[in-house]
Amino acid sequence: MSLRQVLCLLFFGLVSAQNLSDSQTANVTANLALGATHPWELGTRAQVLLEHDVPLFSVFSLTLPPSSIPSNTTAAISPVLSIAKSVVQNRTASNGNITGPQPLVADDSAGDPASIGPAVLLANWTNLGDGVDYAGAALDQLNFLYEKVPKTSDGAISHRTAEVQLWSDFVYMAPPFLAYYGLLTNNQTLLMDAYTQIKLYRNYLRDTAAGNLWAHIVLGNNSNGVPNDPGHWSTGNGWAAAGMLRVLASIQTSTFSSSMKSEQSDLQDWVSEIHAAIYPHLDPTSNLFFNYADEMNTFLDAASTALIASTVYRLSLLRGVHTHLPDAEKSRQALFNTTSSSSSSSSSNFTGFTHFSSDGWLTPVVNPDDFGNNGSDSPESEAFVLDLQATWTEWVNGGSQGANGAEKLGLGTNSGVMIFFMTAFSMSWILL
């Protein structure tokens, strides 16, 4: 461990005691398991369980997953594979016995069922030998997106089945599936398509008049029952950034990494663009985002705050971009804060937490079934908590690189300056 890392740990050790204990995390995990029922919730749950509990099988491990499951990860990965199994076993019933291109689950959303795709691909990859045709189900889901879902004239796949309508949510639901399919089958076309879908969605949803915040829902004429939502929904900006990072990781892991450098650098820039657009709107009192980032008359939303903070740690880990770490740290400390002065490390309940209910649900949160209104007991918010806990812990274990927010600190001349400032910081902490 370098002197700089020691100093970073010292500095952050003093200012960031906020953490969830294992039993508190287990409670959040249990809430998520009970609450997640919609297709996007199942897909999101599968993804965060991998990141939090089985990182070796997460796309962020930057290695192909093992083709058999090590015995010491069987228990941790089993809920992920159970999601894949129950969904694939039920898809024929769900889709009314059709064969050929079909979603993993019948749904008005075209994008959401695809979010379960990576778990299904992983079930195929690990050769469960349970007689379930995971590869066939994944292929049908892939072909459904390509052949059955309406598209814009320039090729953006709709987030809805009934008409062309683009939602920021899509970026987390479908492109990561295309990219993971491309990674596991060594297919550059699919990796490129994942990138291209994001590029197209950015063209439609990025609002340059709002400093590059993304709109939530554009196109369509309400024939599918959902009107447009041009507002800058904070969770949608988070879905977009988090989806881009998953695609970026798939490309980076693939054999095409060196021939797809510009795509990786675009994705990195587009995640940074969302961070730069949204963090100026962070409410300075609560360190939370409003439900619509630039509409201060909307309610404060801990769910998007957690998701977006997690993407800041992830971008730092993946690409060495540390610009918004101090912002993410402020949000994380606020979300995990307790009113009690004692450490929460041994607690098994949420007594004293500002942003968790006594039964472990993040609060206040947007209602995930009614995105303009506040709600409670949001399954996706619990997923975002696990994501935040996982990425933050990984970042701390990696030496809290760039804790002061400076860009790409190497071991060159910058680190001397860094040590000077960290030492000054530490000294002032000790003296104060």
Ligand SMILES: *[C@@H]1O[C@H](CO)[C@@H](O)[C@H](O)[C@H]1NC(C)=O
């Ligand atoms: C499982 O075992 C391997 C080596 O045997 C070890 O590297 C890894 O950290 C273990 N994983 C867990 C989740 O304990």
Ligand SMILES: *[C@@H]1O[C@H](CO)[C@@H](O)[C@H](O)[C@H]1NC(C)=O
């Ligand atoms: C299976 O699909 C049917 C028909 O759509 C649905 O009613 C049922 O809830 C599904 N079961 C599971 C376990 O998903």
Ligand SMILES: *[C@@H]1O[C@H](CO)[C@@H](O)[C@H](O)[C@H]1NC(C)=O
């Ligand atoms: C699908 O097949 C099952 C079993 O054959 C049958 O019970 C069910 O009614 C069929 N559903 C439709 C929508 O045809």
Ligand SMILES: *[C@@H]1O[C@H](CO)[C@@H](O)[C@H](O)[C@H]1NC(C)=O
């Ligand atoms: C399924 O797994 C097999 C190897 O076990 C692999 O050859 C195939 O490409 C996989 N299919 C998909 C769609 O990932």
Ligand SMILES: *[C@@H]1O[C@H](CO)[C@@H](O)[C@H](O)[C@H]1NC(C)=O
């Ligand atoms: C809405 O769009 C759909 C196709 O996207 C079209 O069939 C329908 O006529 C449109 N309705 C109106 C009222 O414009």
Ligand SMILES: *[C@@H]1O[C@H](CO)[C@@H](O)[C@H](O)[C@H]1NC(C)=O
């Ligand atoms: C790659 O995926 C595309 C899109 O599904 C498919 O058309 C093509 O045949 C695949 N290429 C290979 C080499 O499998």
Ligand SMILES: *[C@@H]1O[C@H](CO)[C@@H](O)[C@H](O)[C@H]1NC(C)=O
């Ligand atoms: C944590 O809560 C305490 C007590 O309510 C408050 O004084 C402190 O400012 C909060 N810290 C953060 C980082 O929100």
Ligand SMILES: *[C@@H]1O[C@H](CO)[C@@H](O)[C@H](O)[C@H]1NC(C)=O
């Ligand atoms: C919560 O946990 C703390 C510390 O473990 C304990 O002192 C307290 O009594 C618990 N509160 C409830 C309501 O169970």
Ligand SMILES: *[C@@H]1O[C@H](CO)[C@@H](O)[C@H](O)[C@H]1NC(C)=O
């Ligand atoms: C989470 O913890 C609370 C209180 O400690 C408990 O009432 C609740 O049942 C737990 N939730 C789950 C899903 O286990």
Ligand SMILES: *[C@@H]1O[C@H](CO)[C@@H](O)[C@H](O)[C@H]1NC(C)=O
């Ligand atoms: C929504 O916010 C209002 C106003 O703060 C509050 O009274 C209400 O309880 C909240 N609803 C939920 C479901 O949290």
Ligand SMILES: *[C@@H]1O[C@H](CO)[C@@H](O)[C@H](O)[C@H]1NC(C)=O
């Ligand atoms: C937070 O607490 C958990 C459970 O004790 C621990 O595994 C994790 O390393 C902690 N994270 C940090 C950054 O200290």
